[in-house]
Each structure stands twice: as C-alpha cells, then as structure tokens.
Amino acid sequence: MHIAPGTLRLALTHRSYAYENSNLPTNERLEFLGDSILGLAVTDYLYRTFPDLAEGDLAKLRAALVSTRALARVARSLGVGPHISLGAGERLTRGQDKDSILADTMEALIGAAYLSTDTETARRLVLRLVVPLLSDKDAMTAGKDWKTTIQEIAAARDLGEIRYMITDFGPDHHKSFNATLVIGGTSYGSGSGPSKKEAEREAARATVETLTAGRGEQGDILTLVLDRFGDKAPSAS
Template structure:
C-alpha cells in the first residue's frame, strides 16, 4: 500500500468537508487485514460500529421528516437503499477513498481498495471518526451531505433491492417454470470475474457480471425483472415513487 502523508490525509478530510482529528482519521482508514500484518495494530472496526449507528439515525430522522405520508414499511425500504453496502461504496468511490485505505498484502492482491464491503465499512468508520472529532450535529450533516443526493440516483436507490426474490415472485405469478443460473468465471485466480445467465423454464433471459457469483446473479435478475416488467407497471416500487417525486420533496425542505 502507498504510505500517505499527513497532508494527504488532510486533503481527504477536506474532501469530506469536516474536521477529523489526525489519529482518528488514520484509525478509520486502517483495515483489519493491515492491522493483523503489523503487530496487531488497532483496526477501524469499532469506529465502523459507531458510524453505522450515526448513519442509521441520521437517515431515519431525515426520511421521517421529509416523507410524512410514507408508511413505516416504505420508509424502511428507503433507509435500506440509502445505507446499503453498494450505496455507501458508491459514495466512497465518488470521494476517492479507496487509495487511502491501509490494507494487508492479501487484500491488495485482490483489489481490496475497490471492494464494496471494504469501501462501505470505511465510510462508516469515517462517519464515526467525524463524530468523535466534532459532535453529533456535524456528523449528521456529513451523513446527509453524502447520502441524500442518492435519492435522485436510480442506480443507487435500487442498490439494496432483492432482485432475486423479485424475479422469483414474478416467475411464480406467471407460472413461468423453474429458475436457475448458469455461471461462468474468467480471469486469474486472484482477480476472478463471474458472469451469470438467468434461465426460467428452460428459456434464457437476462445476463449479468460481477466480482462474485452473487453479484453476477443479482445483476442477471435485475435485468430480467426490468425486461419482464417494462411497460406493465407491475413493480409498484416505492423507490421509483420517491425518484419521481423527490424533486418536490427536496424543494419543500430547503
């Protein structure tokens, strides 16, 4: 891993738009794989635990106040989308967090700096570090500044959607037959990629790819759902509803 200077870390804190004490920032960027290879240094896991709670509270409070007419179940779906691993990883990539994370040799070889799970965990740790370095209101504003824009981002808002369950429900409702995934892998062992083709009742439908079988299957299911429901108005998705009306909700809260 590249050794970043204090100045580099200050630049990162500046991009976050919040003061984070140098030691807290260093800790937030220390993945367990690096700590275990360096005499058991402290890891960012406690900060991640703290940041997760702050993230959940800030997002829940914002959604409750912004969408007073949404039922509890719909609010829960929105919150799940905004705090999902994929959504947080999207934020981390936008901020360029990956290169700053201290990783062990194994994670470096497997491109850990671009793994959704590591990026999302680090974002939560940074939120925790910001809270400890400032106060709850500052940390809350940081969270909202990072995640509220995702409400108008269709890809981000569907990041946490369970597409595999959705396609199962559609296939069952239409009596389409058995669902299975055809999987193929390619690339070197330390950096494999996977592709999946969704087959329903013997007929091939959507295909997808990703860094894991699970991600490839999820993408194949998403594409199949979108194809099968195009123009039919079947999804009734609260995320789509919010995307359609977020502009009005946003303007009413500013």
C-alpha cells in the same frame, strides 16, 4: 470538516493491514459507531421528509440509502479507496475497490467525524453524502432483493424453474463471474460481478427490468421518490 489525524488514520485501517502489522487497532469499532450514526441520521431525515409514507416504505428507502452498494458508491465519489491501509492479500485482490471494504470504511469515517466534532456536524455530513442518492436510480435499487423479486414474478406468471448459469473469467487472484438467468428453459438477463452472488444479483435485476418493462409492475417506493423529485433530491438540511 477536521478529523483528528490519529482518528482518521484509524478509520482507514482495515483489519487485514492491522493483522499484518503487530495487531494494530482496526477501524471496526469506528465502523460500529458510524453505522449507528448513519442509521439514526437517515431514519430521522426520512421520517421528517416523507410524512405520508408508511413504515414499510420508509424502511425500504432507508435500506437503499445505507446499503453496502450505496455507501461504496459514495466512497468511490470521494476517492476513499486508495487511502485505505490494506494487507498484502487484499491489495493483491483489489480490496480498495471492493464494495464491502469501501462501505465499511465510509461507516468508520462517519464514526471518526462524530468523535472529532459533534452529533449535529456528523448528522449534516451523513445527509450531505447520502441524500443525493435519492435521485440516483442505481443507488436507490442497491438494497433491493432482486433474486426474491424474480422468484415472485416467475411464480405469479408460472414461468417455470429458475436457475443461474455461471461462468468465470480472469486470473485466479482477480476472478470475475458472469451469470445468465434461465427460467423454464428460456434465457433472460445476464450480469457480471466479482462474486457469483453479485453476478446472480445483476442477472436477476436485468431479468426483472425485462419482464416488467411497460407493465407498471415496478410501482414501488423508488418510483414514488423519482416521480416526486425527478433529478433533484430534496435538501439535506
């Protein structure tokens, strides 16, 4: 697929770079456009592919496929990060590997592809990128609200108060965080990430998996999709 050079360059221009270089145009307008194209393509595909799913289940699938973590996963597989123009501060804090920046850039690239081709070509590009995620457990749980899920489980089982124990490590310009989820005074899952929020999310996910192992309580839309397609996602036609 050919994307006009100027449009491609714009899609890869993060606002931090633009602000440090005489307020150049940023990729935010392309991101806005790409987000809409992504959402329409995924919504249409899921509607046609899963005719037996209710609206709520379709919404869960869409949320997983267009989530920041899922799009960042796609961007990493394509090697997008090193090509993003970033400001000095973002380069110092490894912005080229931040989920939010990678996901936003993927949306901008989708918008650029649309402007350089046509609606159908952009739609096929979107599906080629995201449909394989349907058979990827990590990607499909990317949009799941693990912290809410663990609150519901703890309340249903009367396990006690939930709190997160946070520690940090690494230099100030590249700090990482570790979280351990404690429920009713008992430590459960742990997780790490580049922010406290991400570390808490990973700890909650680990705890949910521990508490629901073998109990059949995760019978959600992810299980349905993986049971149906196994390791082979449906065709991105």
